[in-house]
Amino acid sequence: MTEQRFTPDAYRQQLQEKTQRIDTLFADSEIPTPEVYTSSPTGFRMRAEFKIWHEGDESFYAMYRQGEYKTPYRIDDFPQGHESINRLMPALLTEINACETIRRKLFQVEFLTTLSGEALVTLIYHKKLDDVWQDKAEIIRERLGVSMIGRSRKQKRVLGQDFVTESLQVDGREYRYQQIESSFTQPNAQVCEKMLAWAVANTRQCGGDLVELYCGNGNFTLPLAANFERVMATELAKSSVHSARYNMQLNGVNNIDIARMSSEEFSQALDKVREFRRLKDIDLDSFNFTTIFVDPPRAGLDPHTTAITQRYDTIVYVSCNPETLHRDLKVIAATHQVEAFALFDQFPFTHHIECGAILKRRV
Numbered sequence: 098m099t100e101q102r103f104t105p106d107a108y109r110q111q112l113q114e115k116t117q118r119i120d121t122l123f124a125d126s127e128i129p130t131p132e133v134y135t136s137s138p139t140g141f142r143m144r145a146e147f148k149i150w151h152e153g154d155e156s157f158y159a160m161y162r163q164g165e166y167k168t169p170y171r172i173d174d175f176p177q178g179h180e181s182i183n184r185l186m187p188a189l190l191t192e193i194n195a196c197e198t199i200r201r202k203l204f205q206v207e208f209l210t211t212l213s214g215e216a217l218v219t220l221i222y223h224k225k226l227d228d229v230w231q232d233k234a235e236i237i238r239e240r241l242g243v244s245m246i247g248r249s250r251k252q253k254r255v256l257g258q259d260f261v262t263e264s265l266q267v268d269g270r271e272y273r274y275q276q277i278e279s280s281f282t283q284p285n286a287q288v289c290e291k292m293l294a295w296a297v298a299n300t301r302q303c304g305g306d307l308v309e310l311y312c313g314n315g316n317f318t319l320p321l322a323a324n325f326e327r328v329m330a331t332e333l334a335k336s337s338v339h340s341a342r343y344n345m346q347l348n349g350v351n352n353i354d355i356a357r358m359s360s361e362e363f364s365q366a367l368d369k370v371r372e373f374r375r376l377k378d379i380d381l382d383s384f385n386f387t388t389i390f391v392d393p394p395r396a397g398l399d400p401h402t403t404a405i406t407q408r409y410d411t412i413v414y415v416s417c418n419p420e421t422l423h424r425d426l427k428v429i430a431a432t433h434q435v436e437a438f439a440l441f442d443q444f445p446f447t448h449h450i451e452c453g454a455i456l457k458r459r460v
């Protein structure tokens with residue numbers, strides 16, 4: 098991979114191709130012209146994951162091309178990665194190649210970094226990690242100034258912390274987020290800031306209370322809470338719920354209730370189909386929900402959750418999969434119209450793009 102590919106011209110061209118694809122996909126839908134939020138052409142990824150390939154006495158970073166899982170190709174630099182990743186890559190590789198205890202049976206390395214300069218490195222092995230490994234790893238982690246995790250089957254050794262704390266600027270305020278290793282976080286922090294600002298700007302006049310599904314670590318929840326009296330947020334992954342609660346405290350935001358539930362379970366709770374002990378301290382009837390915010394995984398919304406969204410005056414739908422967004426908007430269009438549509442280039446130089454839609458109930 099060379100710097101050549103990541104020029105501003107190449108960036109503009111790949112983005113143009115994506116916006117054209119979105120125009121074509123949504124040609125049969127009533128959507129306004131999308132606002133397009135760009136990324137930097139290099140240094141945009143806060144996370145990266147590489148295989149470690151061993152050849153004789155030398156080990157190097159490698160990746161597989163899609164569909165070719167036998168022979169990986171060597172990676173010497175990673176222009177997409179944040180500067181911390183690019184600084185750490187050669188330094189860590191030198192350490193790996195210099196120490197057989199660290200190198201042997203190492204098959205994957207993951208980097209998680211922040212705009213604020215923190216880094217967490219995860220080393221994944223096909224061997225049991227012992228105290229000798231830990232002593233060697235501790236020396237390396239101190240030299241590199243990072244936290245480090247060693248993983249193997251049923252084993253996790255944490256040197257330092259198993260999270261980083263990211264700082265994002267939204268609407269003139271700084272929000273700090275715990276981001277746990279192996280939990281979901283948005284990969285492109287600068288584009289994430291643009292998504293957060295867009296969601297905040299488009300819900301400023303909503304009033305009342307917000308219900309949010311798929312809240313992750315509270316990424317959108319925290320800045321959106323400033324626009325509402327109260328927020329009810331739900332998320333399936335335990336570690337993300339834990340971080341979302343931690344992040345509320347870290348940022349002094351206290352008008353949010355968070356419950357660990359799937360969107361399917363939360364629908365049942367709203368309809369009083371089932372009672373949930375996880376909601377025993379939360380009175381759902383006391384909320385005055387005007388607005389729903391959803392940011393589902395690639396599969397999009399299940400039919401019942403889609404129907405739930407249609408109960409509210411404003412729907413904010415953020416999606417990492419235009420195909421499922423297109424499918425779900427077809428259904429929601431019966432009751433709501435798209436007032437704003439945005440493209441966020443979270444994943445430059447891949448065919449992926451993040452979309453956001455603001456829908457208002459038809460009058």
Ligand SMILES: C[S@@+](CC[C@H](N)C(=O)[O-])C[C@H]1O[C@@H](n2cnc3c(N)ncnc32)[C@H](O)[C@@H]1O
Pocket residue numbers: 281282283310311312313314315316317331332333334337358359360361392393394417
């Ligand atoms: C695209 S991420 C968005 C997270 C968050 N909004 C953010 O910006 O970081 C989708 C989230 O949905 C969660 N999730 C996946 N399936 C779910 C389900 N059936 N019900 C609730 N949450 C789910 C995942 O754990 C993940 O945190």
